[in-house]
Amino acid sequence: MGGGNTGIQLGIVRGISYGVFGAPGIFMPQMRDLGSRLARVYLTWNQIEPQPGSYDWSAVDALLGQLGPGDRLWITVVTASRWATRQATDFLPASMPRDVAAYQLFLGALVSHCRGAVAYWQCNNEPSNAGLWSGSAADYADLATVFARTVRNADPDAQIVLGGCGFDVLGSNAGSEQRVFFDEVLARAGDAFDVFDVHLYDAPQRIPAHIEDARAMMRLRGIDRPVVVGEYGGPTLLGFPELDSVMQSVMMEALADGEPSLDSADLAAQGETPDRRAMRALYGKMAELPPTLQMFMQGCPPALEARRHRIACREIVTRNLLAMAGGVTLTLAWNLAPEVPNYRDPFNLMGFISDKLALLSYQHDELSRREPAAETFARFAALMSDATAVRRVDTDLGIVAMEVTRERGPLFVFWAEADPFTGEDEPPKLIEWPWATDTAHVCDVFGISRDARPASGHLSLGVSVTPLLVSA
Template sequence: MRTHEDRIPPGIRLGVVRGISYGLLGEPEVFLPQVRALGAGTVRIFLFWSQIEPEPGRYDWTAVDHFLAQLGADVEAWVTLCSSSHWATIRSTDFLPPSPAKDPAVFGDFVRKVVTRCAGRVTYWQCDNEPSVPILFAGTPAEYVTQLKAFTAAVRESDPAALVVLGGAPPGAANGDDKAVFQYILENAEDDFDVFDVHFYGSAYEIPDAVQSCRDLMAAAGYQKPIVAGEYGGPVPFEFPAAFGHLAPVIEASGGMVGGGLPADWTNQTTDLDRRRPEHDALVALYARVDDLSPEVQMFVPDCPPAAAALLDRLHSRDVVIRNLFALAAGVRRTLCWNLGPETPDLPVTYEVMGFLFDRLRLMDYQDGELTHRYPAADTLELTAWMLRDATAVRRREVPDQPDLFVFEVERPDRQPLLVAWVRRPAVTGEDSPPVDFQWPWPAESAYGIDAHGKPLSPQVDHDRIHFPLTVVPVFLSANPVD
């Protein structure tokens, strides 16, 4: 089996995705200070062909230059270039879905100019996103491979040090139609990418299997390349069986686009976001029944009761820790949280199925026109990034006869070793379960801790073992209070 050179810069970095676009739905803003405040070491943005070259040969560098002006050596840049265009692609749109270029050479020339503009400043370049999802790439696997080859040639010519990212693999990449798409791409594009992007939605406990499945897909093609996580986030409604019955009419009204094909009569999602989507009325009806919904559905409804909103905040915070530990233990060294916040103030996504599914995953929100309000998960990401700073390895330690006990050891050569642990319980009702008496070998005379919600803890050390009552809330345990 061929193993390609791992060119990802050394170390572990937690990052964040700005959103589905940057400077497309509104004026490009300064947002890197917020990213840095979260402790993120990598940031990903989406740029569209339509916004950079709206007409043949006429370039608008406003968003690109605004982004570059904010970058420094402390944050890696990842740019996903989306092939949406009114004039240059098979399907005419300025937003979604991107589609194959009419002429790959023209697309390559566009990519070459963008990468040259950013040479030396952007570490990762990605050709579109989730090419197996029709609303994110309206083309065949063969068309994607053709486009990827033109993209990669342009990137490597313009900035040989940059890395090319294979378009993100969604949670279903190991089965069904998604698997067939990625099998074809991996078999026909071995030399056309440097890292494989896998997205972690659905149950966090499936992350190790998701990583292994993608490695198996590459192995079947005869090679291995590094895996990164360009998106992760949870909880989302489809994790909860109680939500399925409520989601079905919404997804059916939308045209079945989530995880399915693109209906022949589906109209493009354009930058005119005030246009009513087909699922609007189904979501209006669902939200009107908010008081009758179960907590695991209720918490995703905009302006839901405070208790449901607080429940989602707690689940979201715990999820940030759990997904990162599983991914890092599986050998993934870059993880990017979806997402920093809405694209613009008052973005009208309330009555869109994608908004219902993913909007509550935002880390921040606008307040008085500025992206300043932080949700609890933002604080958890900052805490997790701090605790994992300078980490070189994360390993899960199995606990005999306790399969629901999850323990991870984190190597930090220049800091005290770190232990992260929690108990798996049902997401909504598990908070009421009694704690588990957690004991683990401990190399120091003292121990300090903090949980995923930022609460300081007081673990005990006795006879070279740490003792702590463990719950569903992940805890960070170290011998040093500042760690």
């Protein structure tokens, strides 16, 4: 997965606040156990230079100190500072530096400190999202240009990632404010990045179109760069359009007083904010809500929680393969685990949106409990460890068929497209697949082996919404 592998790479995002709300913890051994050697980590300006000219390398050194041979990092540098940025905060949103020269000194010191350990550097995250970037597209393009020049001077071997293109862009119509934002960034800063980062959280079936959309946005500005997936995860609320009206109501209530401060001190002092009141009201009517919404809530019925886990396992495989069939060779799952041990707040709006995507959780203070999706990720990573390419096979069988090229021999993956929530209740489709060898190993994403015996050059399979992974 890491090291010198020039084929498929499966990474994992640690989270967005490494060392901000607590001590920077150990996590790379757990990632390696899952089969991943590439971690994406966020670091803020305020963490590293809390006062002008005074550097604190504790979080950075805690990160670098846990790397082993073959491990690699993708660092997203968040331009957030209580003294150095236009919007004073130690966390979010990022904003422009008050003094570009001071920013260059900070960034150059950071990249030099990490030289050789970081494969990818990224200037902030999803800048078209007002909650993550406080500034214009021109501001971001100017900063990205400075960022690229500084990183290239300090570590010419590192690659530079354009801040993530999220659902606010990919899910919007032509001419939307978010698309105009990204178009201006590409027009102004086309030379300031080596790879284009997309984030894939809505319906998996839309992934091929999103990958092509990203390439089309670049082509419009005469740019040809690889597309990488810096974040993916599912199921999410974005995959269930029927919930839009409910969630729009919640979001309107949550943002009634505008975007809340995300400085760590303000977050600690906040009481019953509008977003917490909105979430409390939603939980108050939990029993009346659609099951597709209930499954995202803490304390939902066990049967719904189990169903959501099964969907998450399927989407680890389907999201990756759909992106890879579109030419993507690098993906990162969102996310590894909570960054604060044993913290879970059902009335935290951001937690409601993404908490259940974590692959691991804490047992006491130890990051050791694997969620079902983590088991699937580990199985999939083992099967993909020598993969070099993925191809979608055209078929009239009414299923999705993928062929993975591997050094040890091909891997085929089959699944039926269906509703993510109810699709598992549908009967499998019986298919006959050409098969040249006398043996076949078949298992599903849950690790359950299936009995399959090739006969007369074909393999008989019952294909459902749960992907089957087949090799000789």
